[in-house]
Amino acid sequence: MAAVGMQPAPTGLLGLGKVQLHLPRTARQRGALAAAVGLGALGAALAWHHPLSGTLALAAWMLVAGLAALFWVKTPVLLFAPLPLIGLAPWTGWISFEEMDLLVTACGCGGYLAYALQLNARDRAPAWRHGLAYSPVVVLLILALAASAAWSLHRGVADAGGWVFGWFQGYHEPMNSVRNAKAVFLVLALLPLWTAAAAARPRRFSRGLLLGLVLALAAGSAAALWERLAYTGLLDFSTDYRTTALFWEMHVGGAALDGFLVMTLPFAVLALLRTRSPWRFGVGLGIALLAAYACLTTFSRGVYLALPIALVPMVLLADAQRRRAASTDPATSTLDSSLGPVDAPLPRLAKLGALALAAAFAMAAALVFGGGGYRGLLALFFVMVVLLTMPASLWRPSLGQRLMAVLMGAVLALLLGAASWALSMAVPKAAYVLNAVATVCCAVLRWRDEPQATRPVYVLLVTTCWFWLLATMVIVADYWGGTAGRWTALAAGLALAGVWAAMLLEPRLWPLQGAANAGAAGWRKRALLVAGLLMVMALVAALGGGSYLRDRVASWKGDGQTRLTHWREGLRLLHGGEQWLLGKGAGRFVASNFFDGPASAQAGDYRLRHDDGDTYLALTAGKHLLGHGEVFRVSQRISAPAPGPATVRVTYRTATETVLYLEVCEKNLIYPDRCTGTYVMTKPQAGPAGAPPAWQTQDVALGQVEALGGRWWAPQFVTFSMGLETRGARMDIRQIALQDAQGRALLVNGDFGRDMARWFFSSDRNHLPWHIKNAALHVLFEQGLVGLALLGGAFLLALGRLSVGRGRDHPLAPAVVAGLLGFAVVGAFDSLLDAPRIGFLFFSLLLLGLGLRALPGEGVARVA
Structure with a gap:
C-alpha cells in the first residue's frame, strides 16, 4: 500500500543525475x-x-x-x-x-x-500530523497585521515626501520606511515554506529551528566575547563600555544585542535541560555560560530584569509539559520510553537546605571577592565544586560516627591550615600550590568512593580534606588581599563550614540526595549547579570589580524619569485623531522628532547632494550640547595605517565659521579608543555674487598615528571619522582623502562618486533623538492604536496558545514563551522593532507561536 500522501509516479519527471525533479x-x-x-x-x-x-x-x-x-x-x-x-x-x-x-x-x-x-x-503527513497549523481566525489576524504594516509603510513614504528609491538613504528619507517595516514581510515570505516543512517533517523542522537559534546565540555571544577581549579586557567592569557585538543597529544607541540575547538564550537553556548526550551537554553548557557573560556585559538593567521573568516561566512550563507527557495513559500514548520517571519535588527541609546553601555561597562570594579578589573567588569556586560533588556514601554511617567525623575533621583541618598558613608566609606563591594540593586530595577521595560501603574513616578523610580546602581558600585571600582578605574570607569559610556540617548531620537538609543516586542525571544536575555558581561569581565580580554596573543600577530612578519625559514628548508628535488611530507611518519618528521636537534636542544629519554638476556630502551638526561623544560622525572603516604622521586633504565649503573634527581611532561601533585627531578651524570663502561660498581645499596634519589594529587573536577595527563641533553648523564636503606615513591612500569613495557606499554614520552618546525607547509606543507611533491592538492581540494569543492552549505541548513552546516575554521586558525600555534583525527574530517567534502545536502522543524530552 502506498504511504499516506505519496504522489503517484509523475509524468513530468526530469532526470538530473541522481536527483529527480518533478514539474509542478x-x-x-x-x-x-x-x-x-x-x-x-x-x-x-x-x-x-x-x-x-x-x-x-x-x-x-x-x-x-x-x-x-x-x-x-x-x-x-x-x-x-x-x-x-x-x-x-x-x-x-x-x-x-x-x-x-x-x-x-x-x-x-x-x-x-x-x-x-x-x-x-518527502511524503506529506496527514493534517493531524502537522507541527505548524493556523486556524482561520489566526490567518485573519496575520493578514490584518500585514495590512497594518503595509498601510504604515504607505503612510511613512507619503510623510517623507513620496516614493524616491535610493540605495543609501538615511533615517529621514523614504527608504527608512522600508527599513522599519520589512521585518514582518520577510517572515511572512517564509511562513508558507515553514508550514510545508512542518507538515513534511515536523520534528526535523522543530529541531532545525532549535539548532538555528542556539547557533545564533553562540555566534552573537562569541562576537561579544571578542569585543570585550579586544577593546576592554574580559574582566574590566569599570570602563564605560557596553557591549554591542556586531549589531550595527546600535550605532545610534538602542538595545539590539539586548533583545537578541533575551530571545535566543531560552532556546539554549531548554536544549541544555533536555539533552542526555554528554558532549552535547558540555557544548550547550559552554554556550549558555558564554551567553551569560554577554548578557552581563551589556550592563543593561532591562536584560537583568528580563532573564528571570522569562526563564522561570520557561522552566515551569517545560516541567509541566514533561509531567503531562509522563502521566499519559501508556495504553493510548506513544510516549517516548526514554522520558524516565518524573522527579519528585524537593521536600521542605531539602528546600530549606538549598536556600541556606545558596545564601551562604552568595554571601561568601561577596566577602571573598571584596578582600581576596579574583584569586580568592576562584579558590571559593573549587570549594563549592567539591561540595556539590560530595558522594552519597557519606551519609551511610550512623549519626554519631558522622558527628565524630565533623569534630575530628575540623581539628585536623585546623592543624593542616595552621601549617599551610605558616608555609605560605615563608614561601612565595605557596598559598596557591597548597590550594591546588587540597583540591587534588578532595578529587582523589571522590574518585575512591565506594557507594555501597559504610566507611566512617572515609567520611573523616573527606570532611578533613574539605575543611582544609576551606582553610587554603582563606590563605589565598590572605596572601592576595592582606588583612582584609583574611578576615572576610574567614567569615565566609565559617559560614560554609557550618552549613555543610548541618547537612552532613541532618541528611534531609542536603538538596542533592536524590541526585546522588540518579546516575548521569544527577551529574547533569550538578553541572547545572556549577554553571549557576559561575554566573553568580560573574555577577559578584561585575558588581564588586567595577563601578560601572553599580552606577547604572544606582541611576535607575533618574533614568526612569528621563524615559517618561521622552515618551511624553514622543507622543506629542502625533497630531490629530487620524495619526493616533493609524499612526504617522513606518520609520518616521526620527524625522518627526527632528522637525517637530524641541530645537535644542535636534541631532546632526547628512545628505548627499547633486547640484550644478557637483556631488558632495552636506554634513550638519546637532543643536544640542556638543560634548566630544555627542558629535554626529560620518565614518569609514579602514585598514590600519602605518605608524607615523598621517595627513588629510579635504575639499569643503561653509557659510559660517565651523570647527571640523577629524580622527582615526580603534573603534567597533560607538566607543572610540586610542584616537589621533585634530580640530580644523574653517572660515567661509566668498564666491561670486549670489552664489554659494567657494570651495576650499586644505591639507591637514592629523598627527602621529600609533600602531593600531589590536593583536592577531583579538583584532580591533580602525575607523576614520569626521564631524562638526559647532552647534547647528553645516559644511559641504566634496572630497576627502587620508594618507598614512607610507603614502597609502586609505579612504574609498572619498569623492562620493558611488553615493554613500562605504560611509557610515553614528551618534556615539546622544541616543534619545533616534528612538522612542519603548516597543509598544514605537508601534503606536508608526501604526496607531489599530496596529498596536492587532500586535498586542497576536502577542497575547501566542502566549496563551503556548502556555495553556493547543500549542502548550510542542517541545519548543516554553522557549518561545520565554523569548516573547524577554522581548516584552526589554521592549519596555527600548524600541527594538526599529532594528530589522531583531524585528525579524521577534516576528518569527510570534508567527510561529500562533501556529505551533504538538503531535499526538509525541511527548517531550526529559527535563533535568
Missing part, C-alpha cells in the same frame, strides 16, 4: 515556484548591487540558495545561525538593505524551488 502540478507547487522566482529575482538584484563586491555577494547568495534547496526542511538553521554576524553596514554603508535581506531571499528561493520541483521529495 498542484496549485501549491506552482505558487511555490512563483515565490522562488520572485525571491530569486529580488535577492539576485540586491546581491549584484552589494557595495563591497557584487560578484562575491551573488556567488554567496547562490551558494546559500543551493543549500536551502538541499535542506529545505531545515532552512531555519541556515537562516538564524549567521544572523548576528552578517550585519556589514559599517563596511558597506547600507542601512535600507542589508545582508539579512540576501539571506532571507536566498533561503526562500532555494526552499520554495525545492518544494515546487519536489527535490528531496
Whole structure:
C-alpha cells in the first residue's frame, strides 16, 4: 500500500543525475515556484548591487540558495545561525538593505524551488500530523497585521515626501520606511515554506529551528566575547563600555544585542535541560555560560530584569509539559520510553537546605571577592565544586560516627591550615600550590568512593580534606588581599563550614540526595549547579570589580524619569485623531522628532547632494550640547595605517565659521579608543555674487598615528571619522582623502562618486533623538492604536496558545514563551522593532507561536 500522501509516479519527471525533479502540478507547487522566482529575482538584484563586491555577494547568495534547496526542511538553521554576524553596514554603508535581506531571499528561493520541483521529495503527513497549523481566525489576524504594516509603510513614504528609491538613504528619507517595516514581510515570505516543512517533517523542522537559534546565540555571544577581549579586557567592569557585538543597529544607541540575547538564550537553556548526550551537554553548557557573560556585559538593567521573568516561566512550563507527557495513559500514548520517571519535588527541609546553601555561597562570594579578589573567588569556586560533588556514601554511617567525623575533621583541618598558613608566609606563591594540593586530595577521595560501603574513616578523610580546602581558600585571600582578605574570607569559610556540617548531620537538609543516586542525571544536575555558581561569581565580580554596573543600577530612578519625559514628548508628535488611530507611518519618528521636537534636542544629519554638476556630502551638526561623544560622525572603516604622521586633504565649503573634527581611532561601533585627531578651524570663502561660498581645499596634519589594529587573536577595527563641533553648523564636503606615513591612500569613495557606499554614520552618546525607547509606543507611533491592538492581540494569543492552549505541548513552546516575554521586558525600555534583525527574530517567534502545536502522543524530552 502506498504511504499516506505519496504522489503517484509523475509524468513530468526530469532526470538530473541522481536527483529527480518533478514539474509542478498542484496549485501549491506552482505558487511555490512563483515565490522562488520572485525571491530569486529580488535577492539576485540586491546581491549584484552589494557595495563591497557584487560578484562575491551573488556567488554567496547562490551558494546559500543551493543549500536551502538541499535542506529545505531545515532552512531555519541556515537562516538564524549567521544572523548576528552578517550585519556589514559599517563596511558597506547600507542601512535600507542589508545582508539579512540576501539571506532571507536566498533561503526562500532555494526552499520554495525545492518544494515546487519536489527535490528531496518527502511524503506529506496527514493534517493531524502537522507541527505548524493556523486556524482561520489566526490567518485573519496575520493578514490584518500585514495590512497594518503595509498601510504604515504607505503612510511613512507619503510623510517623507513620496516614493524616491535610493540605495543609501538615511533615517529621514523614504527608504527608512522600508527599513522599519520589512521585518514582518520577510517572515511572512517564509511562513508558507515553514508550514510545508512542518507538515513534511515536523520534528526535523522543530529541531532545525532549535539548532538555528542556539547557533545564533553562540555566534552573537562569541562576537561579544571578542569585543570585550579586544577593546576592554574580559574582566574590566569599570570602563564605560557596553557591549554591542556586531549589531550595527546600535550605532545610534538602542538595545539590539539586548533583545537578541533575551530571545535566543531560552532556546539554549531548554536544549541544555533536555539533552542526555554528554558532549552535547558540555557544548550547550559552554554556550549558555558564554551567553551569560554577554548578557552581563551589556550592563543593561532591562536584560537583568528580563532573564528571570522569562526563564522561570520557561522552566515551569517545560516541567509541566514533561509531567503531562509522563502521566499519559501508556495504553493510548506513544510516549517516548526514554522520558524516565518524573522527579519528585524537593521536600521542605531539602528546600530549606538549598536556600541556606545558596545564601551562604552568595554571601561568601561577596566577602571573598571584596578582600581576596579574583584569586580568592576562584579558590571559593573549587570549594563549592567539591561540595556539590560530595558522594552519597557519606551519609551511610550512623549519626554519631558522622558527628565524630565533623569534630575530628575540623581539628585536623585546623592543624593542616595552621601549617599551610605558616608555609605560605615563608614561601612565595605557596598559598596557591597548597590550594591546588587540597583540591587534588578532595578529587582523589571522590574518585575512591565506594557507594555501597559504610566507611566512617572515609567520611573523616573527606570532611578533613574539605575543611582544609576551606582553610587554603582563606590563605589565598590572605596572601592576595592582606588583612582584609583574611578576615572576610574567614567569615565566609565559617559560614560554609557550618552549613555543610548541618547537612552532613541532618541528611534531609542536603538538596542533592536524590541526585546522588540518579546516575548521569544527577551529574547533569550538578553541572547545572556549577554553571549557576559561575554566573553568580560573574555577577559578584561585575558588581564588586567595577563601578560601572553599580552606577547604572544606582541611576535607575533618574533614568526612569528621563524615559517618561521622552515618551511624553514622543507622543506629542502625533497630531490629530487620524495619526493616533493609524499612526504617522513606518520609520518616521526620527524625522518627526527632528522637525517637530524641541530645537535644542535636534541631532546632526547628512545628505548627499547633486547640484550644478557637483556631488558632495552636506554634513550638519546637532543643536544640542556638543560634548566630544555627542558629535554626529560620518565614518569609514579602514585598514590600519602605518605608524607615523598621517595627513588629510579635504575639499569643503561653509557659510559660517565651523570647527571640523577629524580622527582615526580603534573603534567597533560607538566607543572610540586610542584616537589621533585634530580640530580644523574653517572660515567661509566668498564666491561670486549670489552664489554659494567657494570651495576650499586644505591639507591637514592629523598627527602621529600609533600602531593600531589590536593583536592577531583579538583584532580591533580602525575607523576614520569626521564631524562638526559647532552647534547647528553645516559644511559641504566634496572630497576627502587620508594618507598614512607610507603614502597609502586609505579612504574609498572619498569623492562620493558611488553615493554613500562605504560611509557610515553614528551618534556615539546622544541616543534619545533616534528612538522612542519603548516597543509598544514605537508601534503606536508608526501604526496607531489599530496596529498596536492587532500586535498586542497576536502577542497575547501566542502566549496563551503556548502556555495553556493547543500549542502548550510542542517541545519548543516554553522557549518561545520565554523569548516573547524577554522581548516584552526589554521592549519596555527600548524600541527594538526599529532594528530589522531583531524585528525579524521577534516576528518569527510570534508567527510561529500562533501556529505551533504538538503531535499526538509525541511527548517531550526529559527535563533535568
